[in-house]
Amino acid sequence: MPALAGVLSSTLRCPQCLETLRFTASDRQPLPDGVFGVLRCSRHRYPVVDGIPVIRTGVLGVREHMPGRDTPTGPVVDDLVTKVLGPDPLGALVDLLGAATHGPGAPAARWRREVRALVSRPPAELTAQDWLHLVYVRSQDANRQLYPYFLYRFSQPRYLASLSLTSAFPPTDLPVLDLACGLGHVIHHLTSRPRPCEVVGVDLNFFQVWVARRAIAPAGHYVCADGSQPLPFRDGVFGTTLCTDAFHLFEDKRSALSELRRCTVSGTVFLDRMGVRATRAARDFLGVADYRVLGEDELVDGYLTGHGPQLERPRPERELTSQRWQSLVVSDDPTVFTAPVPFPTPPHLAGRLGLNPVYQVEHRDAHVRLRFEFPNDWYAAEHRRSTEYHAADLELSHQCFAEAAAGQPRVDLIRRFAQIGLPDRYVRQPVARERY
DSSP states (O other), X not given: OOOOOHHHHTTBBOTTTOOBOEEEEOSOOOSTTOOOEEEEOSSOEEEEETTEEXXXXXXXXXXXXXXXXXXXXXXXXHHHHHHHHSSOTHHHHHHXXXXXXXXXXXXXXXXXXXXXXXXTSOGGGOOHHHHHHIXXXXXXXXXXXXXXXXXXXXXXXXXXXXXXXXXXXXXXSSOEEEETOTTOHHHHHHHHSSSOOOEEEEESXXXXXXXXXXXXXXXXXXXXXXXXXXXXXXXXXXXXXXXXXXXXGOSOHHHHHHHHHHTBTTOOEEEEEEEHHHHHHHHHTOTTOEEEEEEHHHHHHHHHTTBOOOOSSOOOGGGTTTOSEEEEEEXXXXXXXXXXXXXXXXXGGOSEEEEOXXXXXXXXXXXXXXXXXOSSHHHXXXXXXXXXXXXXXXXXXXXXXXXXXTTOOOHHHHXXXXXXXXXXXXXXXXXXXXXX
C-alpha cells in the first residue's frame, strides 16, 4: 500500500488534540503517482487527497487574495473522508478543485466534469498556466487580476526580494516550513537551487497547494491547513520557517508568530513582505528575542547587485519608515544574523532555463520581438520596479529565439531577465498576451 511522504509522516500531529496521526491508505488509488487515504488520531480524521493532507474541519471555502472575494461554500471535510475511503477517491480531488472553479450559482456539474477529465489526463499534458487560466480567467466570477499576478511571479520585484531573504537561511538538515505558500513559487526556488532544501508548504487553499505539487514545485511536500489556527506539526521539527506576502493578512498575528517559532528548533522565522503595521505588531510580540527588520527596496537593490540581506546590525526604525513593505527575521540562534552573502549565480535562474512569460512574443518576417509591458494598471502599480531590470524591447533572430526558448543560455537575455529559471511544466511558450 502507498505511504505518506516521509517528511510529513515524521512531522505531523493533530492540531486539536496534539496526538500522533496515523495514516491509512485508501483501498483504491485512482492516480498512479498520487496517494489517497486518511490520517487518524483517537478522535479526529483528516483526508489525504492526492498526497496532500487536508488538516482542517468543517466547510472548505476558498480564500481570495483580495478583501471581500472569499467563497464561503465548498466541500465538507467529513464528506471528503467518506469519499477517499469509498469507491471513488478521485471524487474528493474533483470536489476540492471544483470549489475553486466556480462561484455561487455557477453550473457546478459542468465544472466537475471538466475538472475530472483534466485530472485524469497524464500530468505532463498540462501546465501550471492551464490551471491558472481555468480558475482565474475562465471560471465564473474569476478575479482576472490574479492570473498575471501569479503567472509572472518569477521575475517580480517581490519575488527577487524573497530570493534575497531566503539566501540568509541558516544551513541545516531539517526541513523548511513555508506558511501560506500559495502556488509554491518560493518552494520551486528552494528545492531547485544548487543547495536545495526539503520544504513543507502549507496553505488554506487546496487548489494552490495542489498546483504547486503537480506543476510548480513537485519536490516540495504540501499540507492544506489554516495558518491562523494551531499548526499541525510537532515542536522543533523545522530548521527555518517562512511566511511570504501573507503575514499581514492573519487576524491573530501573535498566535501565528508563536506557532511558527514553536515549530522551529531555534525559533528562526523569516516574515517576508509585511505592511508597516504588521511589522510593528510582530516586533511587539517578540519580547527579548533578537530580530532584524529590512525594507523591500533594499532587498531588491541588494539582489540586483548580487548579494543577500544585511543582518549583522539592527536598523533604526527611522531608516525604514519610507518602506511600504518590510521583512522581519527573528531567531534565538545568533549565527543567523550575518553579513550579506554574495550570489555565485543569480538565484532566479534555478530550474529549467526558459523565456520569461512576462514578455509578449511577436513573430516578424525577419526577427522575433520580445516586448515587456504591464498586463494591467494594478499590476503596473504593484510592480513598478520591474522596468529597472527588464528590457523594454528585444529583437532576436528566429534561430536565437528557438534556442533561447529551448533553454540555451544567452547572457544578454539573462542579464535583462528575458531568460529565467522556470519549473518544467509551468507555461506553454510563447505565451499569448491578453489584458487582465
